[in-house]
Amino acid sequence: MSTWHDYLKKKGHPPDWPYPVRFEQEQEVAADVLVIGGGIAGCWAAISAARQGLKVALVEKGDTVRSGAGGPGCDHWCNAPANPLSNVDPDEWAEHMADRPYCNGIGIQIQCRENYDCLLELEQMGGKVRDTGDDYVGAEGRDDKTRLMISPRYTRVHSYVPGMVKPATLKSNPENKLNNVVIRVWGTTFKPALKRECKRLGVRIFDRVMATSLLTEKGEQGTRVVGATGVNNRTGEFMIFKSKATILATAGAGSIWLISTELGGYSNMMSRTITGDGTVMAWKAGAELTTMEATGVLRIATGLKHKWYTGAGDASYENVPLVDANGKRLPLPIQGWEDAGAMVPTMDVEQKIREGIAKGEYTLPFYGDFPAMPDVERRATWNLMLGEESTTKIIINTFNKAGYDGSRDLLQSYKYIEGNSLPQWGEAGYGGGLLVDWNLKTTLEGLYAAGTQMFSPEDHSYAAATGRYAGRKAAAYAREIGGSRISREQVNREKARVYAPIKRSDGMEWKELHAGIARAMQYYCSEFKTENLLNMGLGTLQKIEKESVPLLFALDPHKLMRSLEDISLLNYAQIIIHASLARKASSMPLNFRRIDYPAMDPPEWRKYITIKQENGKVKTGELPMAFWGHMKEQYEAHNKDYTGFYKGK
């Protein structure tokens, strides 16, 4: 008996709610630094602020031990040019990585300078970052002295964008040796180590609390952030946090265009818990956002495409040659030593394969030819990379258990037979986010951001390094500034909003609302954008806000959380449309196509669009490309006191 209906049938009644119910009851917490979101960036932020000796509170929607996209694991520590095996200069590498339109040069510089220090700190905390058991002796990229394992990723080329794979010779690597900037790691050990360290340092962790709003001075938009509210998603208790500095680290928005009402856990690269909450809280408080009009194509999605690693284009599938059903080798890159880590095929190669399939030159389905690999490389890919990556650990475990043996068996690839993502299924959240300065401070006093929460974010080690950095900077601010009063009126308003869905027992359930939002975005803000379609989308979303949100009902604290998440998604979707309306040009790097402004990236539109609310009105602005200035100089000017990796207790 473990399903709900089993229980019902055996007992004759459904189980009681397993947790105490405390709707409307309040708990007040005061901290110097409040961190919202206990994922990778949030944990690192809490640890680094606590190491400055400040009182830190960490609020996490799930349980910090495994929450977030990086909770289950991580196999690539990307962009670590300061590692001892690297053949490039960190500042030059950072500049090289930031030589992409609409990236975040501030975050990249921080990542390249500090993420190797993070890795050493992780090791101090008990994370595994070296082949200490000598399991992979002889694997290419393994350094026998340090036992670090270099990944082929970015060894010569780096680009996720088909057709934009560019080999580059760096001044610091004139002989074009392998760059050696990405390290293979045992990331399943990371999140529990981070939580342990938070606890050891006395961080007060509030698990199962969904933060719902930011509190501002006098309760006004655009003023200093002085705390936040939240709701416990097991008990329904209302949380009031008072803080001197607040760091947002709730990542982006997973499923704006995507929902299956039966498989509600479908998400993209992000955890299902990631629903734009932080971005929307900051938006309501008056913070400025940028690149909100950007969308990506759906990539790895749990429960959907690419759940099963299929090679060539999927991260982590390094060094596995792809063959057709007759064993014929395909010209797909293998993301390995052979092709220096090319992540995706060029458009030419892609075209050749598609034509080959049509002509019968390549027979479907395709397979990952694990048996053709040398034993140590096969083990490194299967056990280390897939085993440590994240949601893939369970894949390899269940495969092993079912009798799969890589030395004997070909692993089926779903590329081509599962089709492409529908173009209207965009991915938000890996583009837009909070605008930050060199302190990772947002445009609001007292509010900082880190990881995927910022505009144009990168990956795991980026979240770690920027989280750690934001923690340092927020602590410095909190140390200087006095406390501030929160506005009771603002708290009361938020309480009324938060608890509205539990006051009803019929109307509209969260899944229907989510599906309605996703459909509006699929229709009106997708592959083909025009002023008219976007305005229709905005109108539809506003209608949902006016007519459907007041019907939302939630039967318990968990469903209340899901309902509130939907309201975040709804607001997030509206921000995307506002930003899309503001960009009157198409853009390749932003994956943004307007039929009414078809010219791709015209010079006058090569700029960031910023967006915020002022007195409740939407206000857009712009910033030039590379607005952060000279990366190395700016970094050094802002970090004169940086002392490298943590040597304290």
Next chain:
Amino acid sequence: MTKEKLMAIPNVTTPSSPVVFNPDICDGCNTCVEVCQIDVFMPNPEKGKPPIVLHPDECWYGGCCVNECPRPGAIEFKWALQHRGYWKNKATGEIHQI
């Protein structure tokens, strides 16, 4: 055959469970309940019994519940039919599905 009372129950959410518990091995420690970032499970009202799958439709299929269980065999992952992957024996050409 004992006659079971038939209840009126709405359609069961599908897939109805991302995992299967083995009540003979599971001691109801609720580690899986705590590590799940989605709160798919709830603790069983009866102490020592396997958790109850309350929100199977929200599962992220990340597998932490199974990975973290301290009692091998107490909880097993159950891929939904549409998620079950394939492999092929290179020598014999025999196809398998998980």
